[in-house]
Amino acid sequence: MPRRAATAEKPMTRKRRDEVFDAAARVFAERGYHGASTQDIADLLGMRQASLYYYFHSKEAALEEVCARGTAGFIxxxxxxxxxDEDQGTKLHLLLAAQVMPMAEGADYVQTFLNERKWLPTESRRRIGRMSRRIEAIFERVIRDGIRAGEFRxxxxxxxxxxxxxxxxxxVAAWHDRESAGLEKIAEALSNLVIGGIRQPEGSNYGS
Structure with a gap:
């Protein structure tokens, strides 16, 4: 899972920070925000609860960081x-696959972002929301460009x-682990389904 930049930290400190937020993501994903506690995170790491505050100052701050990491790389x-330079159909296909494939190694982050970000305090939710809206804007741009180019209906x-x-x-985050098909095949199948439905039919007289 891509990590947020922390250039001022030593490698071992960054590694431990990543381990702490990996544990927080797992606890939030499994128990939900309200069912989770910082003690649960500490127990998973085998460390004292008080030591967690070196990495985050509250459960809310931990949730925001996990949600931010859940979008890291997507944008x-x-x-x-x-x-x-791809055509819009190929771009959309790639965008759809890019929404799914990070779930392979960052499922806890993605699940927490999707299900628990609504519990963030207002300002934190706005910060995370800006990341979501950027992804939405990119999808919308590709679809609009595809319509203008005559590729999409x-x-x-x-x-x-x-x-x-x-x-x-x-x-897909909620059900992919129950399927025998891997994420790559799931992403390919869903992307093909979408592109098949959105493309302008061949032989259309669009633009004529």
Whole structure:
């Protein structure tokens, strides 16, 4: 799972910080925000509860950091896809897959972000919300550009399509581990389903 930059820290300190937030993500994912405690996190790490406050000052702060890490990498990958020279159909396919594949090694972070961020204090929720909206904006841009280019159906509402697609792909976090197909096959199947439905039919006289 991509980590947030911490250039001022020594490697061992960064490693321990990552371990602490890995444990916090696991506890939040398994117990939910209200069912989790900092003692649960400390117990999982085999350390004193008081020692956790070196890494975060409250349970709310731990949740915000886990949620921020849950989006880390998503925005960077989406930005790179948006700037690529691929056609809009390929960009959308890549964006959809990029929403799923990080669940392989960062499932606890993703699950916490999706299910528990609503419990963040107002200002924290706004900060995390800005990250979500950037991803939404990239999806919407690709869909709009695809419509303009004649690749996607003209009747598609880019905003509603964006919210629906993100909802579908994010739901994979709740059920993928019960399926024999791996995440790569799940991402490919869902992406193909979407692209097949959104593309302008061949032989259309769009733009003529």
């Amino acid at each position: 960077e990958r989406a930005e790179a896809i948006l700037k690529s 003209q009747e598609i509402n880019p905003r509603l399509a964006t919210l629906g697609l993100l909802g579908m792909m994010n739901s």
